[in-house]
Amino acid sequence: MAEITQELIENFQFEGTYTEGVPYGSGHINDTFRFTFQTEKGNRRYIVQRMNKSIFLKPEELMENVVGVTSWLKKKITENGGDSERETLNLVPTKEGKSYYVDKNGDYWRVYLFIEGATTYDLVQNKEDFYQSAVAFGHFQGLLADYPAETLHETIVDFHNTVDRFAKFKKAVDEDAFGRAKDVEEEIRFVLERESLAHVLCDMLAEKKIPLRVTHNDTKLNNIMIDDVTGKAICVIDLDTVMPGLAVNDFGDSIRFGASTGAEDEKDLSKVACDLELFELYTKGFIEGCGGSLTETELDMLPMGAMTMTFECGMRFLTDYLEGDHYFKIHREGHNLDRCRTQFKLVKDMEEKAERMKEIVNQYR
Structure with a gap:
């Protein structure tokens, strides 16, 4: 690493x-480092990342997205009187003025200013954190x-194309390459009934x-920086999967992960449900953060976003199981x-709670 560092x-x-x-x-995708430099004004820290080319096949396009979105955010934050050094990611250019550098091994690197005085959390410490993440992703x-979403590249093609995911699932069932379909007939039926x-x-x-929107596509708590003093969310990070998509899907993925009463791989399904209190908390924060930017139809579809993202995720887990567990670790x-069973249990629970979820959305719209 010393040679590459130099x-x-x-x-x-x-x-x-x-x-x-x-x-x-x-993070599990990119290799991330924190570099410290001594300046006349004290220490200056940076986040240095080697991008994962096996997942992001076109790093140049990915970086075009990041440059476009962060430049836009910086402008908007400045116009609103905010602190653009802390409220969005700031890329450090190469000496040639580029947003990334390709080293002698062909690896792609980028550098961000380190955001001081803020922390990311892998797990919700308290309900306020979940609410703050909702406000941040809404904001x-x-x-x-x-932003002209159609100008963004798809860094992972068909990432939330649920119709395409369904087709791939059916193909996995038909091919049954590992002879596992006979053991999961109930789960297969669950998916087929919900085409x-x-x-x-x-x-x-x-x-x-x-409408097509700029979407983050990884709306987990650990992609929000929380200010160490105020406890408020200040910055959305990890923009690698920023691409054109649906706002309701960003909302939905947060609910799928954050409002579940059980772990994503919980074996005891009696512990798994959609917590309506957490759903309400996130809905309130997200709508508030969006500041009136969502259409009436998008607001109507927020519960559907939660259901769809949960269904899609469960379907992906089941597809991977049928294909021999080659994608998810x-x-x-x-x-x-x-x-997959936890996700399907959540879908079923959401189906039963759909009317109440709609009422909650209507309360805050």
Whole structure:
């Protein structure tokens, strides 16, 4: 790493003298480091990342997205009187003025200013954190509401194309490459009975009933920086999956993950349900953060977003199980099956609570 570190120091516009480089964070996709430089004004820290080319096949396009979105956010935040150094990611250019650097091994690197005085959390410490993440992701939507989403690249093609996910699931069932279909007939039937669910939002987008938006596509708590002093969310991070999509899907994925009463791989399904108190908390924060940028139809479809994202995720886990567990990392036999069952239990619970979820949305719209 020392040799690469020197190469990076020589090629990015760092300030000061390099003093330290350490691995940083809990991300599983990119290799992330924190570099410290000594300047006349004290320490200056940076986030340095090697992008994962096996997942992001076109890093140049990914970085075009990041540059476009962060530049837009910086402008909007400044116009609103905010602190653009803390409220959005700030790329540090190379000495050639580019947003990324390709090292001698062909690896792609980028550098961000380190956001001081703020922390990310992998797990919800308290309900306020969940609410703050909702406000932050809603605010992200609001700031980018008039960004031309169609100009963004799809960093992962068909990522939330639920119709395509359904087709891939059916193919996995038909091929049954690992002879597992006979053991999961109930789960397969669950998906097949809900084919129409895979179409609802995709069809609405195709019919222009809901707009194409800039979406984050990984709306977990640990992609929000919380101010250490105020406890308020200040910045949305990890913009690698920012691409054109549906705002209701960003909302829905947060509910899928954050409002569940059980872990994503909980074996005891009696522990798994959609917590309506947490659903309400997130709904309130998200709508508030959006600041009126969502259409009436999008607001109507927020519960459907939660149901669709949960269904899609469960379907993906089941597809991976049928295909021999090659995509999601597993830590035990049948791990993907456990994951898919929790998602399907959540879907069923959401179906039963759909009317109440709609009432909650109506309360805050």
